[in-house]
Amino acid sequence: MRDFDLIVFGATGFTGRLVAEAILEFPEPGLRWAIAGRSQKKLEDVRSALAERFPEAQDLPLLVADVTKPETMDDLACRARVVCTTVGPFTVLGGALVQACVRHGTDYCDITGEVGWMRSVIDAHHNEAVDKKCRVVHAAGFDSIPFDLGVVVAQKAAVAKWGAPAERIRTVTGRMSGALSGGTLASMALIMDSARRDRSVLRQLANPYVLVPGGSGPDRNDSRRVEHWPEHKVWTAPFIMAGCNTRIVRRTHALLGMPWGDAFSYTEAMGTGRGVRGWIRAQGIRMGIAVMVVVLATPWIRRLVVGPILPKPGQGPSKESRESGHFALHVVGHRAGETIAVDVKGNGDPGYLATSRMLAQTAVSLAVDELPPTFGVLTPGSCLGDVLPDRLGRVGIRFSVRSS
Ligand SMILES: NC(=O)c1ccc[n+]([C@@H]2O[C@H](COP(=O)([O-])OP(=O)(O)OC[C@H]3O[C@@H](n4cnc5c(N)ncnc54)[C@H](OP(=O)(O)O)[C@@H]3O)[C@@H](O)[C@H]2O)c1
Structure with a gap:
């Protein structure tokens, strides 16, 4: 069994911190999770700030990982069932984590809107992710x-x-x-x-x-x-x-x-x-x-x-x-x-508060929901279309059908 259901990587950045907050604000019972970033000191500061509003955050595990150190990407990918990340620009900083997650068969999601980078991930990793039965889900923020x-x-x-x-x-x-x-x-x-x-x-x-x-x-x-x-x-x-x-x-x-x-x-x-x-x-x-x-x-x-x-x-x-x-x-x-x-x-x-809730719910859904057996480099709609609209409705993002 892996140590965590979910790791939030980039938790010291503007959006990553909001993702951690979104998980605390709408807790998933029994979820085992941690926050990760490249600086222990910054992670401790983020955890203290989170604990002021959510006392349960004081015990949140902290993981130091830097995209320039591949062994730390392997560590994140091995220890969790899902890694979600806000470490961008993804074209420059995203590749190492996707590679590690696919190598270890770990589900992954991000909030990239960088289409050229997504295409390069599809070309490099789609087939391997299918073989490893893992999901790489891009664009899990306001875009798209x-x-x-x-x-x-x-x-x-x-x-x-x-x-x-x-x-x-x-x-x-x-x-x-x-x-x-x-x-x-x-x-x-x-x-x-x-x-x-x-x-x-x-x-x-x-x-x-x-x-x-x-x-x-x-x-x-x-x-x-x-x-x-x-x-x-x-x-x-x-x-x-x-x-x-x-x-x-x-x-x-x-x-x-x-x-x-x-x-x-x-x-x-x-x-x-x-x-x-x-x-x-x-x-x-x-x-x-x-x-x-x-x-x-x-x-x-x-x-x-x-x-x-x-x-x-x-x-x-x-x-x-x-x-x-x-x-x-x-x-x-x-x-x-x-x-x-x-x-x-x-x-x-939309770009921050709502995006952080979308990424948090995507990651939690990948970790705990029964999903169709679709693997590879995916989109939110292709693997989470049956469950995510309801989850998002519970965090203030509603989809309503209006016939005309
Ligand atoms: N799709 C959407 O709707 C949406 C919405 C918002 C943001 N975004 C995207 O999300 C990304 C992040 O935005 P943001 O405003 O949160 O940016 P940010 O505040 O600059 O955060 C970037 C994060 O990356 C980390 N980082 C940088 N270099 C690293 C390295 N070598 N190893 C590990 N971590 C590293 C930073 O760590 P430090 O704290 O240590 O510097 C920080 O945690 C951007 O690409 C943005 O375009 C997308």
């Missing part, structure tokens, strides 16, 4: 759980209602309030740096089926335009996370065995409201994204603003802002002129 599971829930509802899945699904974001951490900005900047240096990275990111090796289908790259989406009755702007979410949904479909048909199509955009105000907001968001790309992709501008204006790694939104945050998205499926809709709503800043 609400979107990926929103589609899975909508397709189950469609089959229940029509006896057949939706042929096309479109998701728009609704009311949303949240902020970015320094770690996320660092990950985004890294992707832009590598795309600037290497055009093949750009081509890879533009491929809608990049996470389905050899896969193809009707979808093109995400829209960069302001558009009116009649089924949602709103104007839309490009959605910065669509580049990850849509690829995850397509991989979910492939891993499930293409149950929604070869012609299944999925797209996403940011909803900006109705009428002229919705159109103006959409134009503003489109321009805002262009400015953000220039800032993050230009190292000298980045140096000027990261720190004084934008958060540095380790920093992120305040407790007050995390707790007052919220999100909503609307998933609409179509078949033969009929529609089915799923609303996904969550409390808390």
Whole structure:
């Protein structure tokens, strides 16, 4: 028997600390778990801070592990049934832990949104993870759980209602309030740096089926335009996370065995409201994204603003802002002129409070739930679609079907 059901790696970082808090806030009876990071002193400080709010945390085991020391990755992977990690940017810091987990047949989950890195993990480890009967689950945060599971829930509802899945699904974001951490900005900047240096990275990111090796289908790259989406009755702007979410949904479909048909199509955009105000907001968001790309992709501008204006790694939104945050998205499926809709709503800043709860529940689910015998480099929807929506409902993230 392994020492722990679950290890939270990266617990000294901004999001990792919140993941540990989320496990304490919504405890799973009998769960044996530990926190891990590269500094014993920082881990002790995190544990003391956690114990102020949750006295039971004072006995939490601490494990020192550094991704630059492979033997410590093996140690984490050997001692737990599941390791969840927030140690990013994953392109730089993620590989050693995935490798160790697959080698030791340990389930793994993370909150990466780095599509190029996920593809490299699929190429390097999918087959071995299938052989070892373990699960590597990427994108278990705001990108991409609400979107990926929103589609899975909508397709189950469609089959229940029509006896057949939706042929096309479109998701728009609704009311949303949240902020970015320094770690996320660092990950985004890294992707832009590598795309600037290497055009093949750009081509890879533009491929809608990049996470389905050899896969193809009707979808093109995400829209960069302001558009009116009649089924949602709103104007839309490009959605910065669509580049990850849509690829995850397509991989979910492939891993499930293409149950929604070869012609299944999925797209996403940011909803900006109705009428002229919705159109103006959409134009503003489109321009805002262009400015953000220039800032993050230009190292000298980045140096000027990261720190004084934008958060540095380790920093992120305040407790007050995390707790007052919220999100909503609307998933609409179509078949033969009929529609089915799923609303996904969550409390808390989507990128941090809600993300930490999503990762915590994903990890706990991998550790304790009865799951289908699906192994390899997976997506949340492909292995946790039957259990995670209910778990998330208990931590304030709800999926509700609305027929129309
Ligand atoms: N999918 C989503 O919705 C979502 C949401 C939020 C964040 N993220 C991603 O999550 C990642 C973390 O974000 P964050 O804001 O929490 O970043 P952060 O505060 O900078 O945390 C990074 C963590 O990595 C650790 N680390 C760095 N180098 C290490 C090494 N060599 N060995 C072991 N640990 C090491 C840091 O340890 P120290 O404390 O010792 O420095 C820290 O614990 C980013 O990649 C971000 O993009 C995704």
